[in-house]
Amino acid sequence: MRDYQEALAYIHGRVKSHKDATMQRMQLLMTKLGHPERQINAIHVAGTNGKGSVVAFLRNMLQAAGLTVGTFTSPFLVRFNERISVNGIPISDAEIVRLVNLVAPIVAEIDAAMPNEGPTEFEVLTAMMFAYFAEGHADVVIVEVGIGGDNDSTNVVIPQLSVITTIGYDHMQFLGNTLESIAGHKAGIIKPNTPVVIGRIEDGPRAVIEQRAEQESAPLSALTIDFNVQAKPIAGWHEQFQFSDVDGQIKDVKLNMMGDFQIDNAAVAIEAFKQFMDQRRIPFDNAVIKQGLLSTQWAGRFEKLNDQPLVIIDGAHNMPAIKEIEKNIKNYFSDREIYIILAILADKQYLPMIEVLAQLNNVHLILTEFKGPIKRAAADLSATANSVASANQIEFIDNWKEAIVSVSNQMTQDDVLLITGSLYFISDVRALFMD
Template identity: 40%
Template sequence: MFQTYEDALDWIHSRLRLGIKPGLTRMNMMMEKLNFPESQLKTVHIGGTNGKGSTVTYLRCILESGGLTVGTYTSPYIEQFNERISINGEPISDEEIIKLCNILYPIVAEMDQMDIGGPTEFEIITAMSFYYFAFIKPVDIVIYEVGLGGRFDSTNIIHPILSIITSIGLDHTAILGDTYEEIAREKAGIIKKNTPIIAAIKQEEALAEIIKKAEKENAPIYFLNKHFVIADPISWKQGESFTFQTAAEKLENLQLSMMGKHQIENASLAVMAAILLKKEIFPQISQEHIRMGLKEAKWPGRFEMVSENPLVILDGAHNEEGVQALTTELTKRFKDKNKTIIFAALSDKKTDKMIHQLDGIADKIIFVSFDYPRAATCQELYKESHHQQKAYSTDWKKSINEQLEEIEDDSMLIITGSLYFLSAVKAYWKGKNDKHK
């Protein structure tokens, strides 16, 4: 049995060797052995290519403002593993991680000997979250972020109060399919019978897949730009504002502390979800709670300004759509700044179009490697760039420090790419700042 947090975490991470194994059979077996904790929970399920984490945060903060105790399950983590399982934004404790691992270990060991095979890292963490929220720290509601796809994702054993699909993009194509239609079909797998679905999907072929699945499940649909709309979007120095409107109500001048047009869309999904939850189960939620929650919501690594002088932005743009959102905001907000970009990615991502977009706005671009099993090498990324001022480095910390020394008043540093890379950067940045306090 596990005595220390480090041993428990090592065991969880050791399951990475099993890779990704789509399917729900192993999850259902674990749930049976744990006395079906997932059936005890009120949940919201959030899937999509980009914007899941931000939408989770907006909705959590709105519900918290309404006095609710809100569990969240998210991935990957940015600053600390424990944040993947949180209550009201507070990560699970090390001691609780140890306890959950000791509960799961004998079940996993037994399954390892079966033909079905043992559960993956993600399946184990998901099972831990179900048990935690149901039996150790019961909450009013849990918001579950899909890990990959939807139909066969480990979280898809829940029967939520409502589901949200934030967007459809060409990501994880080797697993989910090469077209928007195929990927939408996988994402639509979270739509459940008679359960409302909210979505901000733009591609016609993707919309058709969502509508087809919703009609099959008799699930009420609420689409952005059809059933609810955004008006009067304004970008401020440290955030955004907008008006949200449905046929029945209008909320003017909603304020966000996160930057980007895409954040307005993510926030609008959370507002629509809050309105439906108010109608169905939580009548105490008010417009004031919506306003407070949106303003207070922050999510690390999403166009995050970690320093104003020198100007440094961290952004987890890890696919083509994410890079497009990043470059749009950089062009709009900082068009007069010289831009140095440090970029890292995973080897299983299609990075050519991402790099092409970054090449288009960068004055200098540096490709770096980082310590992660699926990380692309800096040399591979460098070869895909056609920029005149490009470089590569196997030491990303050294690259950051060098660029910080060179940065001038008319310049900025953007550190972007894989969320796993951003996690390492955040930890390093925090350590640097702690040293100088």
């Protein structure tokens, strides 16, 4: 590939998925690349929601402790390069080109040996990431799972620590229709004798994870059982809590984020950080934990873009995340009028998601559409406004930019505008506001 655009076209030109869920292609890629996945110190993070926030919290605590931290995340919010980053800085266009040229000849060999069954887009990108970090660009690499866990292309890694944030309903076409089935897939990242930290998970799916951990002789630490948090009231766009585990308490931990779910995410990250540092015998104190968490911002997760009127974006794209939005509205904005502009991908549970928000008394719901990512269409919500049972009026405006203008003309300075439904959608919105 001669330049960045050619490299991106090559990556995006790969098939998105195959009918069979197999690790064969990824294992072959790793073998032909000399097993770069075995040459990094990794923390592997799975879960329905919360992965991005846990990765961000972990990265900042590890950086505060003096480590160079690589991350592999998805999707990107502003630029593709974000997916492979070092200390939060995306790798360069030139590195994307170099890595594509490194991986492409091997992909071509596999294509020839496996006609119509060659590596997917995500497998190619994952191979690029492992090849890059095997070169020594980071002391530790936090690897975020794409979908599920057991058959995800990242699952060739043998980490120092595994993390499962939450279990909820999403990607059911791949993971099954019960929380226990979904948990079984995500528990696939648990490796023999490798510690695993899990978040606030219901009894049924947690039992599945516990069983897998026992089978693999993997020590397990669970939020609400082995470590705990207690929220403390604090004014402003913050959260404050106390963390406790077998080592004692960490008091007055502050976050520059809003939402109970972020307290849970931070707790999981703290426990994962402590266990990783203890494993590596790297000394730290609680000030490092507090500093790392307080410095963490996570774009697109209940992110404030404007103060007056208050404009918030959130990438909530499944039912568990929409329920957290509902909770935030009730907890923080019950006395204010909320205008919600919502656009969702067609393969999501968009009707139940809309119904949750439509039932809130202080919500004005505006449905819209956006151009989805390559080969993933946005839901056609034009007829949905009339099919949802709601005491509130639901409006449809097909152009999301026009929807923002329309809402802006209706709002007062005391009202709140929340734009949500898809990380891909709020990526477009964020770019508009940041221009």
